[in-house]
Amino acid sequence: xxxxxxxxxxxxxxxxxxxxxxxxxxxxxxxxxxxxxxxxxxxxxxxxxxxxxxxxxxxxxxxxxxxxxxxxxxxxxxxxxxxxxxxxxxxxxxxxxxxxxxxxxxxxxxxxxxxxxxxxxxxxxxxxxxxxxxxxxxxxxxxxxxxxxxxxxxxxxxxxxxxxxxxxxxxxxxxxxxxxxxxxxxxxxxxxxxxxxxxxxxxxxxxxxxxxxx
Numbered sequence: 001x002x003x004x005x006x007x008x009x010x011x012x013x014x015x016x017x018x019x020x021x022x023x024x025x026x027x028x029x030x031x032x033x034x035x036x037x038x039x040x041x042x043x044x045x046x047x048x049x050x051x052x053x054x055x056x057x058x059x060x061x062x063x064x065x066x067x068x069x070x071x072x073x074x075x076x077x078x079x080x081x082x083x084x085x086x087x088x089x090x091x092x093x094x095x096x097x098x099x100x101x102x103x104x105x106x107x108x109x110x111x112x113x114x115x116x117x118x119x120x121x122x123x124x125x126x127x128x129x130x131x132x133x134x135x136x137x138x139x140x141x142x143x144x145x146x147x148x149x150x151x152x153x154x155x156x157x158x159x160x161x162x163x164x165x166x167x168x169x170x171x172x173x174x175x176x177x178x179x180x181x182x183x184x185x186x187x188x189x190x191x192x193x194x195x196x197x198x199x200x201x202x203x204x205x206x207x208x209x210x211x212x213x214x
Contacts, residue, residue, distance in 0.1 A: 011085045021077035022051055025064045037062055051077075069120050075113075079103045083113050129196045130173060133166040136191070136203045138182045161190045166202075 006014070015021050026034075026046075034044045034053050041057035052061040065071055070080055082103050087094045100110035142157035159182050165172025175194035179186040195201065 006085075008085065008089075011082075015081040015085075016078065018077055019048065021081050022048070022064060024081075025068065025070075025077070026053075029064060029068075036060065069116055075105070075109070079105065080113070083110075084117065087114070087117055130163055130165050130175060130194055131196050132172065132200075134163050134195055134201050135166050136161070136163045136187075136201050138162070138179075138187075161187060163190070163194055163201075 015024060033042060035042050036044060036053075036055035036058060038060045039055060039058040041055050043056040044053040044062075045056065046052075047054055047061070050061070050063075051065060052063045054061045063071075065073065065077075070077060073080065083099060086099060086102055094114065096107050096111040096114055099105075099114060100107045103110070105113075138159060138161050140157035140159055158178050159180075160176060160178050161182075162174065162176045164174045175190075177190055177193075179190065191201070
């Protein structure tokens with residue numbers, strides 16, 4: 001899914017209240033409308049004070065934050081949403097001290113929030129697959145050596161594979177990994193880990209590229 005680019009003012013306008021944050025979670029969890037996970041009934045009413053839906057049939061309650069990053073949190077969702085924005089926008093790495101000052105929590109609370117967010121991002125990275133038009137290429141990295149071969153087959157350099165989503169004139173998400181060698185087998189394994197099945201892929205036409213696989 002393509003993320004929508006927003007500045008801080010736009011973010012606050014969209015997620016600046018508890019009601020708006022809760023509504024965003026409801027849309028993510030029940031995009032086609034509420035359905036009780038206990039009895040399957042599709043009618044319920046929202047209890048804002050507890051951030052839960054109560055089923056009109058079995059009367060059981062389902063929390064909108066259950067099983068999410070915000071499960072059992074005592075912090076307002078507004079603070080969590082702002083922390084997420086600050087984390088993804090800080091290219092230098094957001095520290096717990098800075099986060100604590102920005103959202104008004106203790107250092108230890110900010111540290112725990114950052115740890116949970118990083119774990120969630122790692123989990124997401126492990127299941128995300130590149131989509132759309134994907135450009136795939138290889139490269140060699142390492143220090144320069146005098147003499148010897150250059151480019152493909154250069155001694156002392158590490159081969160890597162890079163795949164990037166091409167979205168019009170902009171780049172989307174990227175996957176990058178070191179490999180033992182640039183071979184059809186290693187590229188095939190890389191593609192299976194990071195790309196959707198039957199994904200449209202553009203390469204530079206190397207003999208080891210996916211187009212030449214048997």
